[in-house]
Amino acid sequence: MNLKTIVALLVLTAAPAIAQDEANENTIDPSIIPADIAAKAVALRERALNDNLSVDIVESVTTEVGSRRMGTAGDQRVIAWAQAKFEELGFDRVWTEPVELDRGWIRGEATAEILEPYPHNIVMTALGYSVGTDGDLVAEVVEFPTYDDLLAMPEGDSLKGKIAFVSYSMADYVPPEDGSGLGAYGEGTRARGKGRVEAAKRGAEAIVIRSVGIDDNRNGHTGSGYNYEEGVRLIPTAALSAPDAILIQNMLNRGKPVVLKMNLTSEFTGPQMSANIIGEITGREDPDRFVFLGAHVDSWDEGTGALDDGAGIGSMMATAALIGQMEQRPRRSIRVILFSGEEIGFYGVYAYMKKHADNIDYHLLGAEVDTGGGRANTLTSGVGPNSLAVVREMHKLVAPLGIEFNDANDAQAQSDMSEASKAGMPALDLRQDLNGYFMYHHTPNDTFDKIIPEDMRYLTAAYATLFYLAAELDVEFRD
Amino acid sequence: MNLKTIVALLVLTAAPAIAQDEANENTIDPSIIPADIAAKAVALRERALNDNLSVDIVESVTTEVGSRRMGTAGDQRVIAWAQAKFEELGFDRVWTEPVELDRGWIRGEATAEILEPYPHNIVMTALGYSVGTDGDLVAEVVEFPTYDDLLAMPEGDSLKGKIAFVSYSMADYVPPEDGSGLGAYGEGTRARGKGRVEAAKRGAEAIVIRSVGIDDNRNGHTGSGYNYEEGVRLIPTAALSAPDAILIQNMLNRGKPVVLKMNLTSEFTGPQMSANIIGEITGREDPDRFVFLGAHVDSWDEGTGALDDGAGIGSMMATAALIGQMEQRPRRSIRVILFSGEEIGFYGVYAYMKKHADNIDYHLLGAEVDTGGGRANTLTSGVGPNSLAVVREMHKLVAPLGIEFNDANDAQAQSDMSEASKAGMPALDLRQDLNGYFMYHHTPNDTFDKIIPEDMRYLTAAYATLFYLAAELDVEFRD
Numbered sequence: 001m002n003l004k005t006i007v008a009l010l011v012l013t014a015a016p017a018i019a020q021d022e023a024n025e026n027t028i029d030p031s032i033i034p035a036d037i038a039a040k041a042v043a044l045r046e047r048a049l050n051d052n053l054s055v056d057i058v059e060s061v062t063t064e065v066g067s068r069r070m071g072t073a074g075d076q077r078v079i080a081w082a083q084a085k086f087e088e089l090g091f092d093r094v095w096t097e098p099v100e101l102d103r104g105w106i107r108g109e110a111t112a113e114i115l116e117p118y119p120h121n122i123v124m125t126a127l128g129y130s131v132g133t134d135g136d137l138v139a140e141v142v143e144f145p146t147y148d149d150l151l152a153m154p155e156g157d158s159l160k161g162k163i164a165f166v167s168y169s170m171a172d173y174v175p176p177e178d179g180s181g182l183g184a185y186g187e188g189t190r191a192r193g194k195g196r197v198e199a200a201k202r203g204a205e206a207i208v209i210r211s212v213g214i215d216d217n218r219n220g221h222t223g224s225g226y227n228y229e230e231g232v233r234l235i236p237t238a239a240l241s242a243p244d245a246i247l248i249q250n251m252l253n254r255g256k257p258v259v260l261k262m263n264l265t266s267e268f269t270g271p272q273m274s275a276n277i278i279g280e281i282t283g284r285e286d287p288d289r290f291v292f293l294g295a296h297v298d299s300w301d302e303g304t305g306a307l308d309d310g311a312g313i314g315s316m317m318a319t320a321a322l323i324g325q326m327e328q329r330p331r332r333s334i335r336v337i338l339f340s341g342e343e344i345g346f347y348g349v350y351a352y353m354k355k356h357a358d359n360i361d362y363h364l365l366g367a368e369v370d371t372g373g374g375r376a377n378t379l380t381s382g383v384g385p386n387s388l389a390v391v392r393e394m395h396k397l398v399a400p401l402g403i404e405f406n407d408a409n410d411a412q413a414q415s416d417m418s419e420a421s422k423a424g425m426p427a428l429d430l431r432q433d434l435n436g437y438f439m440y441h442h443t444p445n446d447t448f449d450k451i452i453p454e455d456m457r458y459l460t461a462a463y464a465t466l467f468y469l470a471a472e473l474d475v476e477f478r479d
Numbered sequence: 480m481n482l483k484t485i486v487a488l489l490v491l492t493a494a495p496a497i498a499q500d501e502a503n504e505n506t507i508d509p510s511i512i513p514a515d516i517a518a519k520a521v522a523l524r525e526r527a528l529n530d531n532l533s534v535d536i537v538e539s540v541t542t543e544v545g546s547r548r549m550g551t552a553g554d555q556r557v558i559a560w561a562q563a564k565f566e567e568l569g570f571d572r573v574w575t576e577p578v579e580l581d582r583g584w585i586r587g588e589a590t591a592e593i594l595e596p597y598p599h600n601i602v603m604t605a606l607g608y609s610v611g612t613d614g615d616l617v618a619e620v621v622e623f624p625t626y627d628d629l630l631a632m633p634e635g636d637s638l639k640g641k642i643a644f645v646s647y648s649m650a651d652y653v654p655p656e657d658g659s660g661l662g663a664y665g666e667g668t669r670a671r672g673k674g675r676v677e678a679a680k681r682g683a684e685a686i687v688i689r690s691v692g693i694d695d696n697r698n699g700h701t702g703s704g705y706n707y708e709e710g711v712r713l714i715p716t717a718a719l720s721a722p723d724a725i726l727i728q729n730m731l732n733r734g735k736p737v738v739l740k741m742n743l744t745s746e747f748t749g750p751q752m753s754a755n756i757i758g759e760i761t762g763r764e765d766p767d768r769f770v771f772l773g774a775h776v777d778s779w780d781e782g783t784g785a786l787d788d789g790a791g792i793g794s795m796m797a798t799a800a801l802i803g804q805m806e807q808r809p810r811r812s813i814r815v816i817l818f819s820g821e822e823i824g825f826y827g828v829y830a831y832m833k834k835h836a837d838n839i840d841y842h843l844l845g846a847e848v849d850t851g852g853g854r855a856n857t858l859t860s861g862v863g864p865n866s867l868a869v870v871r872e873m874h875k876l877v878a879p880l881g882i883e884f885n886d887a888n889d890a891q892a893q894s895d896m897s898e899a900s901k902a903g904m905p906a907l908d909l910r911q912d913l914n915g916y917f918m919y920h921h922t923p924n925d926t927f928d929k930i931i932p933e934d935m936r937y938l939t940a941a942y943a944t945l946f947y948l949a950a951e952l953d954v955e956f957r958d
C-alpha cells in the first residue's frame with residue numbers, strides 16, 4: 001500500500017455514522033435476492049470459511065516468489081507464478097497486459113553507524129528510489145520533530161553539511177493495532193516522499209526519517225517511488241528503525257553533536273517491462289461484462305510481501321476460484337487483476353486505465369484488498385442510488401461474519417482500483433481489522449508468519465459471498 | 480542472561496505450591512519487624528513507586544554507553560560510566576576489581592543470501608565466538624527439526640559439504656509473553672552452544688539454527704561464549720531470524736535443494752582486561768557485613784542491552800541509592816555489584832568468587848536481577864530455617880505490590896549470584912513477569928524503548944523494601 005492508497009482510504013475514514021446491523025439472512029427480500037441464490041451464497045460462505053486456499057496462495061507466493069518489487073527478478077518470477085496459479089485454480093481465461101517502467105532501481109546495501117558520541121551500528125533502510133551516497137557520507141545530524149519544522153528552515157544553505165533528521169513518530173498518535181491511524185501515517189509519508197527534495201533545497205547532504213510505522217523493531221520501513229524534482233540536487237534518503245531514532249534523540253538531548261556515517265549503494269537503472277496479470281471465471285450468460293477484483297502483485301523488497309499485498313493476492317484469487325468451483329458459472333464474469341507497480345506509483349493501474357478507458361462500462365462492480373489479511377468489519381458501497389437496496393440485502397449474507405454496514409454509499413475501491421472508481425466503476429469496500437499492518441508493511445518483517453489463517457478465511461468468505469451475488473444477480477450497480 | 484542463568488532459574492521453576500498471600504502490613508509481628516522500621520519500609524516503598532531513578536539509569540547506560548560486550552570498547556565505557564554513576568548517586572564507596580578475559584572476539588558483519596531456489600537476502604547473526612567464513616561460504620542446507628536429530632547422524636562425513644540447520648522452534652512450545660518457557664529455551668541453547676562442535680564432527684561446513692526466542696522479527700538472537708573443542712575443526716555458526724527459518728523450511732518442503740551463501744567476518748582477538756564495578760552504601764553499625772545486590776554490566780552487542788541487563792543495573796543501583804537517600808544509613812552495608820562478562824561465561828563472578836571465597840560469611844543476603852524490567856510476582860527465599868519467619872514478615876511489606884510468597888525456601892540468587900548462593904550466601908529471589916524478555920533479549924531489539932517505566936518502578940520498590948529491611952534488621956539469614 002502506498003501513499004495514494006492511503007489518501008483513498010482517508011475518504012472512507014471520514015464517512016458518517018455506521019448503521020448498526022441487526023438483520024440476518026432470514027429477512028432477505030426474495031424479490032431482490034431469490035431464495036435459491038441466497039442459499040447458494042450461504043453455502044459458498046460456509047465453504048470458504050473452511051477452505052484454506054487464500055492462505056495457501058499467500059504461502060505459495062511468499063515462498064516460491066519472495067519479494068517482487070517492480071523491475072526486479074522477483075517481478076518476472078511473479079508474472080510467471082501468477083499465470084500458472086490462475087491456470088492451476090481452474091480460471092477459464094488467463095492473460096497478461098504489459099506495463100512499462102520508465103526507471104528501475106537497485107536497492108543495494110544500506111549501512112549506518114553513529115560515530116559520535118561513540119561508535120554504534122544502527123539500522124536504516126533506503127527509501128524507494130533514493131540515490132546512493134557514493135561512499136561513506138559522514139555528517140552531523142540536525143533533528144526536526146516534524147516535517148513542517150524542516151520546511152520552516154530557509155531555502156539555500158540553512159542545512160549545509162548536515163543530515164536532516166525528521167523524528168516524527170506515527171506511533172505517538174496511534175495505539176498499536178489501531179486502524180484509526182491513517183491520518184498519522186499520511187503525515188509521516190510527507191517527509192518520506194518529498195523530504196529528499198525539500199532537504200536538498202536547504203543544502204542538506206542527506207535526509208533520514210524515523211520509519212513511518214507503529215512498531216518498535218530494529219527494522220526500517222521503506223516506501224516511496226521516484227520523488228526527486230528537476231533542477232534540485234539528488235540527495236540520499238533513508239528511514240531509521242524506531243529504536244535507533246529514539247536513541248539518536250536521546251543522544252541529542254545531551255546537547256552534544258551526533259555524527260552519523262551512512263552508506264547507501266542504491267542506484268537507478270533503465271526502463272523495464274512488467275505486466276498486470278488477469279484471470280477470468282467466464283460468466284454463463286453475460287460473459288463480456290464482469291465484476292472486478294484487484295490486488296497488487298508487487299511488493300517492497302526486504303520482506304516477502306505477505307501482508308502487502310500477498311493477502312490481497314490470496315483473498316482475491318481464492319474468492320474467484322471458490323466461485324469457480326460452484327456447480328455452474330455465475331451469470332456475469334469475474335475478473336481478478338493483479339496490478340504491477342502499485343508501491344512505486346500505480347504503474348499497473350495507469351496502464352490498465354489507458355488501455356481500457358473506453359470499456360469502463362463493462363466493469364460492473366469492483367473491489368481491491370490492500371490492507372493485509374485481517375477480518376472485514378465494515379462494508380461500504382459506492383453504487384447508484386437504486387442499487388443501494390441490493391447491497392443492503394447482500395450485506396445481510398455477510399453480517400454473520402461480523403461485518404457491519406455503513407450506508408453512506410460513498411466508497412471507492414481501495415488502492416489501484418480507486419482509479420477505476422474515479423472513472424465510474426461502482427465499488428464495494430470492506431474495511432478490515434489491520435492486525436498489525438502498520439507494524440509490518442514495507443519492512444523486512446512482512447513475511448508469511450504474520451498471516452493469521454482464520455482471519456484470511458473470514459476475509460475471503462466475505463468477498464466470495466458478495467461477489468458471487470454481484471456476478472449472479474441481474475443488477476446494474478450504476479443505477 | 481546466558482545458559483547457566485537459565486539452569487539456575489529452572490531450579491526455581493520446579494518449586495512446589497505457591498502460598499497464597501492474604502496478609503497485609505497491618506498484621507506484621509512487631510517482635511520480628513519493629514513498627515518504626517516497618518513504617519520506614521512502607522515510606523521507602525511508596526517513594527520508590529514514584530521515583531523514576533531505575534528507568535533513568537537504564538536510559539543513561541543505553542544512551543551514553545550503548546552495547547557493552549566484554550572485551551569491547553563499550554566494556555571500557557561502561558566501567559567508567561558505572562563508577563561515575565555510583566558517585567553521582569551518593570554511594571559511600573566505589574571501586575573496581577579486575578577481571579581478565581582470555582580471548583576477545585570481533586563480531587564483524589554477518590550477511591546471508593538464499594541462492595536457490597532463487598536469490599533472496601536473509602537475516603542471520605553470528606553466534607558468540609563463531610569463527611568467520613573466510614569469504615563466501617556456499618552450501619546446501621540440511622534441516623534437522625531438533626538438535627537430537629543432528630546428534631543422531633553418524634560422526635565422520637555424514638554432513639560433508641553441507642550447512643546443518645537446526646530448525647527447533649522455542650516459540651512452538653511457549654506462548655509469547657509466557658514465563659513458563661525456560662525449559663524450551665534451554666533446549667534451544669543446546670544447539671546454540673555445542674552445535675558448532677557436533678556439526679563439525681559430522682563434517683558440516685557450518686551450522687545455522689533458528690534463533691532461540693519467541694518473537695517473529697527479522698532479527699537473529701545471538702548467544703554463547705567460546706564453545707569449540709580441542710581437536711575438532713572450527714566451523715562458523717549463526718542464528719537465523721524466525722521468519723527466515725520458516726521460509727527455508729517452506730522451501731525445503733517443496734523437495735528441492737536450498738542453497739545458502741553466508742559470509743561472517745567474525746574473528747578472535749587476544750586477552751583483554753575488564754572489571755566488576757562495586758558501589759557501597761556503608762552501614763552505620765556493622766559496616767563490614769553487607770547485603771549484596773547484583774546485575775551484569777555486559778550485554779550482547781547488537782542492541783543496547785536495555786532488558787539484558789540494563790534493567791538489572793537500573794533496579795539494583797536505584798534500590799541502594801533510594802535506601803541511601805533515607806535519613807540514616809541502615810545497620811549493615813549494601814553493596815551493588817555489576818558483574819563483567821556474564822553473557823560469555825560468568826567471567827566476572829568467577830573472578831569475584833576467587834578473590835572473596837574466604838569472606839563469603841560477610842555476604843549476609845544476596846539477589847540479582849537478570850530477567851528484564853517486569854514486575855515481580857513471586858518472592859522466594861533461600862535462608863536458614865529460623866530466618867524463614869523473618870522473610871515471611873518482610874514479604875507482607877511487598878505483598879501490596881502484587882507479590883506472592885513461595886515458602887519452599889529453596890531459592891538461589893539469579894544468574895552470576897547463583898555462584899555466591901552455592902558458596903553459602905543466603906538469597907532472596909523475585910520472579911518477574913517477563914514482558915517479552917524472550918522476544919528481545921540477545922537481539923538488536925533489546926533497546927530502551929522496551930522498558931516499561933511503571934513496571935521498573937514496581938520492581939525497584941520491591942527490592943528496595945526487602946533489602947532495606949535485610950540491611951536494617953539484626954537478623955542472621957544463615958540461621
